[in-house]
Amino acid sequence: MDHDCGRRSLVVIPTYNEAQNLALVVDRILRHDGFDVLVVDDSSPDRTGAVADSLAWQFPGRVGVVHRGAKLGLASAIVAGLRHGLRAGYGHVFHMDADLSHDPAMLPAMRSALERADVVVGSRYTAGAHALRRAPHRRLLSRLASLYAGAVLGLPLRDPAGGYRGYRRHVLEVLDLGHVSSRGYAVQIELNHRCHQAGFRFEELPITFRERAWGRSKMSLGIVLEALLLVAALRLRPATDGDPPQAGGALRQPTGSAAGCEHEGRGAATNPRRGG
Numbered sequence: 001m002d003h004d005c006g007r008r009s010l011v012v013i014p015t016y017n018e019a020q021n022l023a024l025v026v027d028r029i030l031r032h033d034g035f036d037v038l039v040v041d042d043s044s045p046d047r048t049g050a051v052a053d054s055l056a057w058q059f060p061g062r063v064g065v066v067h068r069g070a071k072l073g074l075a076s077a078i079v080a081g082l083r084h085g086l087r088a089g090y091g092h093v094f095h096m097d098a099d100l101s102h103d104p105a106m107l108p109a110m111r112s113a114l115e116r117a118d119v120v121v122g123s124r125y126t127a128g129a130h131a132l133r134r135a136p137h138r139r140l141l142s143r144l145a146s147l148y149a150g151a152v153l154g155l156p157l158r159d160p161a162g163g164y165r166g167y168r169r170h171v172l173e174v175l176d177l178g179h180v181s182s183r184g185y186a187v188q189i190e191l192n193h194r195c196h197q198a199g200f201r202f203e204e205l206p207i208t209f210r211e212r213a214w215g216r217s218k219m220s221l222g223i224v225l226e227a228l229l230l231v232a233a234l235r236l237r238p239a240t241d242g243d244p245p246q247a248g249g250a251l252r253q254p255t256g257s258a259a260g261c262e263h264e265g266r267g268a269a270t271n272p273r274r275g276g
Helices: 022-030 048-058 074-087 104-113 136-153 169-174 187-197 221-236
Strands: 009-015 035-041 063-067 092-095 119-123 130-132 165-168 202-206 208-210 250-252
Touching: 009 022, 009 048, 009 074, 009 104, 022 035, 022 048, 022 104, 035 048, 035 074, 048 063, 063 074, 074 092, 074 169, 074 187, 092 104, 092 169, 104 119, 104 165, 104 202, 119 187, 136 187, 136 221, 165 169, 165 187, 187 202, 187 221
Parallel strands: 009 035, 009 092, 035 063, 119 202, 130 208
Antiparallel strands: 063 250, 092 165, 119 165
């Protein structure tokens, strides 16, 4: 079945030690027509990369894998995935966690929201949102971080630190992804800040956030401190412009070169092959 590449959507999943969760989350994403998956794995010791390769073989044309040689951080993984989606000609690019805290069943509604807005955020704090199995102290910390970031940066969002979101492709064409300065979870705040500065329209949809059932959380005091410092830095300086440097990572094509769309003269040799 042929698809217009500009109408298809890519879901970027950064991974580090998510072997227990990845197959399930990818299966749930692929149940929805028009969504492809790109796994960006940072050499996970638990062989998440091997699981991703197996999925790419199982679902040719719908799953691609970027293997990176070291643990380079969430921010650069998201940026690498967003750039890939832009180069590959996708009409919408989403990113979400691999630990099933973000429900893939929300993806069609989030894509529909991008018919009205430029950026859609799956929000934990809008009316109708829920959090399950989450420790009270972590819920409080997350809520305070969101309130702080929103107030200091003037963001029109109740959940500026949430990691479940999607962009229309023209947003990625405008954002200078090469100057993203975050390394960890603070990238969510920074990308929202850059989108807000560029004048893009946001829409928040309530989600049910579930604390991970398997594996260990990556949250740490260092991540919290980075977010606090980043918000202050962003408040003092505008987002920078310039030519973005190239992100690291090599895309594995289990079934050979992609035969997908070309966009603006760029070939599709590093794209997940279209299918579905």
